[in-house]
Amino acid sequence: MTRHETAFADLEAAFPGRIERGEAVRAQHGAGDSWHPAALPDAVFMARTTEEVAQAVKLCAAHGCPIVPFGAGSCIEGQVNATQGGLCIDLSQMAKLLRVSPEDMDCTVQTGLTRQALNEELRATGLFLPIDIGAHATLGGMASTRASGTMTVRHGTMADLVMGLTVVLPDGQIVRTGGRARKSSSGYDLTHLFIGAEGTLGIITELTLRLTGIPEASKAGLYSFPSIEAATQTVVEALQFGLCLNRIELMDALQVKAINAYNKTELPEQPTLLVDLAGSEQQVDTDRDTFDELASENGAELHPVATPEDYSKVWALRHSALYAARGLRPGCKSLSTDVCVPVSELPRILAETSADLDAEGIIAPMHGHVGDGNFHLVMLFDEEDAAEKARVQAAHGRLVERAIALGGTATGEHGVGLGKKSYLEAEHGAGLELMKVLKRAVDPANLMNPGKIFDL
Structure with missing residues (x-):
């Protein structure tokens, strides 16, 4: 018997047979794709419309029952x-493309539609x-975490x-x-108040999205470098040149080594850049030649990506990075940050960071969207080894502190959730208290996804 039984009784009366209480269903909804311990809800409701979400929220609010929105469960920070x-x-059953206006280059979707499904429907x-992004995520979830991914350098994030x-507010009102x-x-x-709020201010049920045209041509390049410094120097120079990146x-x-093992490829196990250029055929060819020259001047070995099939293989390799990294220590946990x-x-x-990880003996492949300064570590550890887990968590803390000290942020796209809460004061100062005032x-009543981003 939970302390929210009266709320569930009213929910069951409003939605007969649709309030799931079984442990298996609750377990499926009690954790994302993260290292944080699972925390199961007491019940699960599969909503189908905005009005159903509003009705369920009103009933929960009347009884002080916490509410956790759920999309695809691919979140990293709990x-x-x-x-x-x-x-x-x-919200995964709310997955319709409601409207598309090719002339205005926009559309309206339900929150549970995935980006892959949307782009399939838009193809014509x-x-x-x-x-x-690498995950199979819902658009509502992506807005809630202000997701971005590999194309941010050109197109921006979900906020853009x-x-x-x-949005359904915590009292059930629809705005x-x-x-x-x-x-x-x-x-x-x-609009931007709710983007990145991670479901702590309301539940997003529909989104109107800005679209862009599929480019005439897209071509890739793959470059192995003698050092990380040489690779990042090439990135800085390419951005300054204004190429159609x-x-x-x-x-x-280490990440390339993991990808080779996972995909049975034979890339040189050196720091590697994967580049995609998009635009007109002539512009793409000219700019890729320029990038080739910049990379060569910084000591890179160029690997031809000549056909559409080669192009697809390059980006399939990149999207395997997380799973390849985890494959370096099967059975271990990963703190992905x-x-x-x-x-x-x-x-x-x-x-x-590399020197810190080496000194601690931590295995942590790195991959990132370096065109916008965002990178990821997959820090592997044995969950049964308390000392190793503590070393990983300490190194993770130093990484975040290092980023903030350099004018950066604790998270570029994963969000705060449970894992980055302790760093927000250092990053935002008095702005953190303003966030709490808004909340x-x-x-x-602190019912909407309580305990995420910060504690009240």
């Missing part, structure tokens, strides 16, 4: 873990949503591509923010 129990509202229009939202106009000076920017991905030698710094600070933070104003 955003879906129900640390106080309560009701998990699964010649448009796509230029967000390319969301034009408006439908619509933003709109389809390309700009507005009307009132507070409520769509993606610039860096993998360290990310930070983001100004691009010019990448050589310093990567060198200092208390919108959710005075």
